[in-house]
Amino acid sequence: MIEKNNKMEKIVSLCKRRGFVFQGSEIYGGLAGTWDYGPYGVALKNNVKNLWFKMFVEDREDMYGMDAAIIMNSKAWEASGHISGFSDPLIDCKKCGHRFRVDQIENKEKCPDCGGKLGEERQFNMMFKTFVGATEDESAVSYLRPETAGGMFVNFKNILDSLHPKLPFGLGQIGKAFRNEIAPRDFVFRSREFEQMEVEYFVKPECWEESFNEWKKVMLDWCEAIGLQKSHIHELEVLDGERAHYSKRTIDFEFDYSFGRKELYGLAYRTDFDLKSHSAKSGLDLSYYDEETKERFIPHVIEPSLGVDRTILAVLLEAYTEDDLGGETRAYLKLSPKLAPVKVAVFPLLKNKPELVEKAREIYEILKKEFKCEFDDNGNIGKRYRRQDEIGTPFCVTVDFDTLEKKEGMTVRDRDTGKQERVPEEDLISFLKEKLS
Ligand code: ATP
Numbered sequence: 001m002i003e004k005n006n007k008m009e010k011i012v013s014l015c016k017r018r019g020f021v022f023q024g025s026e027i028y029g030g031l032a033g034t035w036d037y038g039p040y041g042v043a044l045k046n047n048v049k050n051l052w053f054k055m056f057v058e059d060r061e062d063m064y065g066m067d068a069a070i071i072m073n074s075k076a077w078e079a080s081g082h083i084s085g086f087s088d089p090l091i092d093c094k095k096c097g098h099r100f101r102v103d104q105i106e107n108k109e110k111c112p113d114c115g116g117k118l119g120e121e122r123q124f125n126m127m128f129k130t131f132v133g134a135t136e137d138e139s140a141v142s143y144l145r146p147e148t149a150g151g152m153f154v155n156f157k158n159i160l161d162s163l164h165p166k167l168p169f170g171l172g173q174i175g176k177a178f179r180n181e182i183a184p185r186d187f188v189f190r191s192r193e194f195e196q197m198e199v200e201y202f203v204k205p206e207c208w209e210e211s212f213n214e215w216k217k218v219m220l221d222w223c224e225a226i227g228l229q230k231s232h233i234h235e236l237e238v239l240d241g242e243r244a245h246y247s248k249r250t251i252d253f254e255f256d257y258s259f260g261r262k263e264l265y266g267l268a269y270r271t272d273f274d275l276k277s278h279s280a281k282s283g284l285d286l287s288y289y290d291e292e293t294k295e296r297f298i299p300h301v302i303e304p305s306l307g308v309d310r311t312i313l314a315v316l317l318e319a320y321t322e323d324d325l326g327g328e329t330r331a332y333l334k335l336s337p338k339l340a341p342v343k344v345a346v347f348p349l350l351k352n353k354p355e356l357v358e359k360a361r362e363i364y365e366i367l368k369k370e371f372k373c374e375f376d377d378n379g380n381i382g383k384r385y386r387r388q389d390e391i392g393t394p395f396c397v398t399v400d401f402d403t404l405e406k407k408e409g410m411t412v413r414d415r416d417t418g419k420q421e422r423v424p425e426e427d428l429i430s431f432l433k434e435k436l437s
Helices: 004-017 039-058 074-079 149-153 156-163 205-225 273-282 308-319 354-367 381-391 401-405 425-436
Strands: 021-023 035-037 063-066 087-092 099-101 122-125 129-131 141-144 169-178 193-203 233-237 249-257 260-271 288-290 295-297 300-307 320-325 328-333 344-348 373-375 395-399 410-414 420-423
Touching: 004 021, 004 308, 004 320, 004 328, 035 039, 039 063, 039 169, 039 193, 039 205, 039 308, 074 141, 074 273, 149 169, 149 193, 149 273, 193 205, 193 308, 205 233, 205 249, 205 260, 205 300, 233 260, 249 308, 260 273, 260 308, 273 300, 300 308, 308 320, 328 381, 344 354, 344 381, 354 373, 354 395, 354 401, 354 425, 381 395, 395 425, 410 425, 420 425
Parallel strands: 063 169, 344 373, 344 395
Antiparallel strands: 021 035, 087 099, 087 122, 129 141, 169 193, 193 300, 233 249, 249 260, 260 300, 288 295, 320 328, 395 410, 410 420
């Protein structure tokens, strides 16, 4: 059993050492709340995003993909209520000057850091402000989106006019969101720049509950598909007064992170709030005409909202494993093959035997047409296995002397058991395909 705090430290260190995630602007001392994904981090993230897009959009007839602009006309943020309402309550310590989110501290009188007296509570808007164009005056002010949702609502009419979908239908989009979090923390869990995978699902008002329950199920299936244990996911009904300004019902899906049970995803019933507000602000009719009932109305919205980075962290925490292999403690990522950045690594047993290197390269060239592969002839074989274990590669194929001399095929090593079996060259692809599926 790995101690919880320790596990987080180990993951942060593995992510840096193996090229998954680096601190943002690290050579300049960093920039709080920003993280840079390196080669394996990008691969893991892309696997997560592609799987989400397939499951939430492509595999469904009632869903359409979107990729809207990050910067929007600031009228959109007035309409959505983000300019007036997207804020967190903030409190400063009068003594040490440290800043806290009021809902994250227990004693509202005393500073959790120095014990000093805390000042007055005030609201802090979390949107990043910027200027569009060459003049820096009020008319040029815009914001980086704090959620991807807005880009979908403002395109509702475009989708109706171009694709003529019937209710219920939804839009799905993956993209960056920005929040000037008061206290970014816990690695990529709470950052100021992050990615979301969001669905806005439009329904007849009377059907909202049915859709809400359906999407809840999809979200739970998703958690299972990415390898999160059921016992680590908890549904929390968010109470009146604690929900976002647009929501009439919200369920938070919480995950048992090593630093506590915290929100992983949210599922919200946004009512007709957004379409109604954008209709009023833009002057454009964003209603829907039902051909069957001959009724015109503003659809209601169900929103499953999933953070990419919180997914990555949950997946890493779930996958990080230590065991005893050959008398040594080893660490490995027990990632589902779907998510693993590299599926198969190919090695020559020894790097200074050209005939082994040549054959291993030949095998690599064949396998890479089928799987995401990596060729490695650096250092000794033990080190190469250890590296692949740490990046979560399910299988390592090694070319040795028996491959060449006895034509006995190559060894295939299983990441989780460390066991090797010899597989004839002609069976290699089908063997790996079966194991990886
Ligand atoms: P929290 O209460 O933790 O601040 P939230 O309720 O404000 O989160 P939502 O507005 O519901 O979050 O955003 C939807 C999803 O986006 C979250 O469930 C989470 O996965 C992700 N998310 C939100 N804020 C951040 C952040 N600062 N860093 C990383 N992911 C985030």
